[in-house]
Amino acid sequence: MTRRDKWIPYGLVAPYILHFAVFVAFPVVFSVVLTFHSWNIISPMEFVGLANYTRLFKDRLFWQAIYNTLRFLIIHIPLQIVIALALAELLNRTIRGASFFRAAFFLPVIVSGVVVTILWQQLLGYNMGMLNRILTAISLPRVPWLDDPTVAMYSIAVMVTWKNVGLYVILFLVGLQTVPVQYYEAADLEGATSWQKFRFITLPMINPTIFTVVVLSTIGGFSLFIEPYIMTEGGPMNSTLSAVMYIYRQAFQYYHMGYSATLGFFFALLILFVVAIQKRYVEQEI
Amino acid sequence: MAEVRLKHIAKAYTGDSRVIQDVSIDVNDKEFVVLVGPSGCGKSTLLRMIAGLETITDGELFIGDRRMNDVPASERDIAMVFQNYALYPHMTVFENMAFGLKLRGLPKDEIRERVSKAARLLEIENLLDRKPKDMSGGQRQRVAIGRAIVRNPQVFLFDEPLSNLDAKLRGQTRIELQKLHRELSATMIYVTHDQVEAMTLGDRIVVLRNGDVMQYDTPLNLYNHPVNQFVAGFIGTPPMNFLSGRITDAGPLRFESPNQEVMIDLAETGYGNALKPYRGKTVVLGIRAESISHQPFTDRTFHRQPVVVEALENMGSETLAYFLVENQRFIARLSAEQNLSFGQRIDLFWDSTKFHFFDAQTEQAIQP
Ligand SMILES: Nc1ncnc2c1ncn2[C@@H]1O[C@H](COP(=O)(O)OP(=O)(O)OP(=O)(O)O)[C@@H](O)[C@H]1O
Ligand SMILES: [Mg+2]
16 A cells, blocks of 8 residues: 555545534534533623533423423324334235325325424314314314313324324334244134234234334434424413423523523433333343 | 044135145044155145145035134144244243143143143253243254144144254154154144155155145055055155166067166066056056165066166165166165175166056056
């Protein structure tokens, strides 16, 4: 190798390193630095020590946002898994038009979240929403889908589930197809019912897929933002204020950049913690 | 009571092309029947139809007195050992064996008792806590058999259960399966393409070809009285030697190979009468390697054939000698003391009481 050749490998990885440094490493380091400062973008940064952290623990609205997000996840994750798995099971049988349904379920995944949200907003409106019109038509009382603090977050959870379910159906379909058919045949001969085969063979054998889906929808769920931002702006009574929305507000409405970074940092740790718990209790070795 | 009866069973996977044509077999209670045949002849298909894993296109299947065509696999009370064992990877050996019993809701004590009894029988008691992936092929195979026997089913089905084992283990397991069959005294149907396995295990053997039964008989009868050339060539190692030739038109009744390399007087072979109608026609002579000797027989008629030794395989206890007859390779099984060398000219003696003749057209055996 000549002297010049020695630099070629470095030259080749340089673009990636540069990209990583500018768009990943720097923001991470910078936001950690920010958590010890007060900064409103315009005036210079001011060192405040741990003040942002002590403020965080006393910030009731932030804890409310965390609570809201968890409330969302508690509905969203199980619903996502049960519906996606049930649909995948149905599609995995050789039913007619399976590929049509597969495409149909996947469509909302690729449609812009804003579009979906606006559509659902009209669906869920109290007076003119289609759902309530159907309810009144069959003489049932209207439901305040987005207008009642106890209901609104659950409505959003259902909507987000609907939007994402197609992606998880595909993941589950792949998982189901990796289970060798002979296990089902062996179970058949041992007298297993359909439910028993599902419970004792399918579920444990697709555990890796279930774990993947749990983690993906947890991370996706924690970043809940567009839907409440457009439909409810966090209301009513902050009941749909998600953690990410609150962090966004702190940064871009109040320009509390340091505090917002602190919230984000803490929030990332929380996600890490939740996923670690899931890894401990959901993942099983086959 | 668990005899298995197949009546004119047929199977088409797609459209009209039938992979099983018309199979009728009766398997008696407690009998060990082996299905044997070349790859793709439909052995697994037949077994899976009995198990209920494939639908039956035509014909009727009875187990005991019950017609099983429309009974789902889960209700047939049959256990099957798959070629790759199909042990549930997420369960321990104990859980694998207990699974079927648990599904039936048997009490825990009884499950434990039955599993440990089977484990003792198969000598796998020390493996009960292992997962399938932590065991050798032979051990998995035992567990698969264990899973079958704990349920005490009416019928056992085996689909090439030994094909993933090495030769030595295969031999051992074969003997253990025989023992197991005696101890359980259950009806067993066993699929293999290995005719040695078939001969050693089966009370009776079904020889299949292209979805048709060629012959259904005891191992000895298959060996001594094959009904056609296919069975004759399939059963026995090394395979039977075949040579086609003509029966003379007139004069003394003789078999003559095309270039007159082999000429056999038939008057004294016991085929004297049977071959008379074949005068002027082509037949196939069959003779097994073990019916050829390097010295004349003293107690029976024989045919003397001068040959040139082409190759030798010394097996220790015996020597396989290869030679050409009418440019076709023949094999003789000779005693090992012979001092033979390649290219040597020797006389070999063919036991003419062990000749087989087949109609060249229909391949059916000509009965003496
Ligand atoms: N699911 C299926 N769909 C269509 N054709 C099949 C199917 N299973 C088997 N066949 C065909 O049926 C014929 C018999 O197959 P089968 O598996 O019964 O053979 P086999 O005797 O068990 O062979 P081997 O010794 O190789 O296991 C083959 O020609 C095979 O291609
Ligand atoms: Mg097979």
